[in-house]
Amino acid sequence: MSGGLKNILLVLASVVLCTAGAEAMVRWLDSNEDGSARRYLDAIPLASGVERAWFAQDPPPLPNRKPVPEEWRKLDREIELGGVSGTTRRADAFKAWNSAFVGDPCAHPYLKDSPGRLFVFDPPDGQPRPPYRFMPDATSPIGLVTNAYGFRGPPVSAARRPSTIRIAFLGASTTVASHHFAFSYPEFVGHWLNRWARARKLDLSFEVLNAGRESITSSDIAAIMRQEVAPLAPDLVVYYEGANQFEPRTVVPDLPNRPDYAGQVEKRPRSWFDQFLSDMAYHSALVGRLQGLLAARAAGPGGGEWPKPDYALRWPAGLDEKAPDIGRADLPVHLSEIIADLDRIHAATEKAGGEMALASFKWLVADGMVLDPERHRAILEYLNIGYAPLRYRDLERLALFQNRVLETYAASRGIDFLDVAQLVPSDPDLFIDAIHGTPEGVRLRAWIMLQLLIPVIDRHLADGTWPRKSFRAVEPPPYAPRLVRFSCKP
Numbered sequence: 001m002s003g004g005l006k007n008i009l010l011v012l013a014s015v016v017l018c019t020a021g022a023e024a025m026v027r028w029l030d031s032n033e034d035g036s037a038r039r040y041l042d043a044i045p046l047a048s049g050v051e052r053a054w055f056a057q058d059p060p061p062l063p064n065r066k067p068v069p070e071e072w073r074k075l076d077r078e079i080e081l082g083g084v085s086g087t088t089r090r091a092d093a094f095k096a097w098n099s100a101f102v103g104d105p106c107a108h109p110y111l112k113d114s115p116g117r118l119f120v121f122d123p124p125d126g127q128p129r130p131p132y133r134f135m136p137d138a139t140s141p142i143g144l145v146t147n148a149y150g151f152r153g154p155p156v157s158a159a160r161r162p163s164t165i166r167i168a169f170l171g172a173s174t175t176v177a178s179h180h181f182a183f184s185y186p187e188f189v190g191h192w193l194n195r196w197a198r199a200r201k202l203d204l205s206f207e208v209l210n211a212g213r214e215s216i217t218s219s220d221i222a223a224i225m226r227q228e229v230a231p232l233a234p235d236l237v238v239y240y241e242g243a244n245q246f247e248p249r250t251v252v253p254d255l256p257n258r259p260d261y262a263g264q265v266e267k268r269p270r271s272w273f274d275q276f277l278s279d280m281a282y283h284s285a286l287v288g289r290l291q292g293l294l295a296a297r298a299a300g301p302g303g304g305e306w307p308k309p310d311y312a313l314r315w316p317a318g319l320d321e322k323a324p325d326i327g328r329a330d331l332p333v334h335l336s337e338i339i340a341d342l343d344r345i346h347a348a349t350e351k352a353g354g355e356m357a358l359a360s361f362k363w364l365v366a367d368g369m370v371l372d373p374e375r376h377r378a379i380l381e382y383l384n385i386g387y388a389p390l391r392y393r394d395l396e397r398l399a400l401f402q403n404r405v406l407e408t409y410a411a412s413r414g415i416d417f418l419d420v421a422q423l424v425p426s427d428p429d430l431f432i433d434a435i436h437g438t439p440e441g442v443r444l445r446a447w448i449m450l451q452l453l454i455p456v457i458d459r460h461l462a463d464g465t466w467p468r469k470s471f472r473a474v475e476p477p478p479y480a481p482r483l484v485r486f487s488c489k490p
Contacts, residue, residue, distance in 0.1 A: 047454035059191035096481035175212025188446035218341035242361025367393035382433035
């Protein structure tokens with residue numbers, strides 16, 4: 001953060017928190033911005049050749065970042081002024097939507113509220129999956145930078161340089177990360193892997209593809225793998241996802257209605273200063289810490305799980321939670337469907353000459369968990385409203401079971417299982433909600449992924465299978481979004 005912005009924050013903080021003591025505030029602001037993540041580094045075993053000092057290093061600036069088109073800036077402002085709120089809705093205007101998914105936009109339950117224009121593309125197979133792609137070779141008003149294939153991150157060509165290992169990361173919002181964030185976790189991993197190769201004096205470079213995008217399912221991810229990633233012949237495909245099909249009604253078919261939590265949501269009106277900090281916290285962990293300090297001083301009592309009505313958890317008969325039969329068709333939280341999609345991803349990966357690795361998925365939930373009711377309000381609302389009225393203990397049980405299923409799947413298919421969830425600390429200061437990390441949380445998850453990936457890479461270096469001597473990477477089908485204008489007014 002620039003010194004000028006830090007000075008502004010100091011002035012603002014002095015006005016709002018005059019009783020906190022100027023010296024204490026300065027000490028707090030001057031502390032490490034990544035302090036909440038740094039305190040866990042010693043507990044994370046380092047892979048061979050990794051130096052802990054690398055954790056603080058950022059990837060280099062993206063060479064494909066460019067000025068945002070003025071037309072896009074204007075549209076973004078119009079969306080905000082028109083009352084279409086939320087980052088996702090703003091981001092939707094700068095996606096290329098699958099024409100088979102869109103159909104008649106005025107008849108679409110979600111896209112009908114778009115601001116009279118959409119970018120669309122025609123899928124090569126005519127099917128509605130995936131529902132969208134990011135615009136190619138673009139910088140959005142929200143900050144997302146994409147390459148020619150619409151993947152977040154630096155440019156990557158179909159033709160590969162010698163001595164290169166290509167890794168593709170598949171997933172949803174926890175893979176692509178907030179469009180506001182400077183980096184996603186795959187970008188950190190790619191940067192640190194190249195740092196590791198230089199430190200080991202290996203004639204080797206790493207290329208990373210971030211094929212993640214928010215609000216998609218395993219079936220969408222399978223289509224992305226087949227259509228977009230497989231033609232680029234990745235050596236390794238890493239799957240990290242576990243929330244978008246996490247449906248409580250699969251185990252509680254008679255789920256009671258959500259309780260009225262009106263008295264527990266938004267306990268006080270948001271001031272201009274709250275909004276200022278909220279906007280700035282997307283870009284700076286320092287501001288996020290200031291936001292947390294303010295919230296801590298304003299927080300009321302409580303922070304435990306909200307009251308829940310009684311219900312019966314209907315676990316499938318005969319299902320062993322510790323040693324699940326993954327061939328069953330009635331696995332909870334749509335895991336049977338997910339396994340079928342994982343098989344499709346696995347098959348497409350092998351056909352492209354690569355191999356697949358499966359990661360466990362981290363949920364921040366535990367029976368008896370108590371949070372700060374203001375500082376961690378988004379986590380409380382995510383768990384108690386988004387998954388209401390499921391109790392914490394049942395969410396925790398399902399999350400643990402989901403990871404056991406993923407581990408069992410990996411063992412049954414002979415692929416690597418990367419137990420990320422076991423190493424990610426359950427620290428609410430590292431989470432925006434129960435699954436999405438803050439910028440510090442994203443960095444720490446990337447650091448953990450790095451330690452788990454290096455043994456896989458070392459194994460392939462030792463047996464000579466990586467880097468590949470030959471591979472068949474082809475240019476994916478043409479991707480040329482077009483603008484469609486429409487009016488849904490009667």
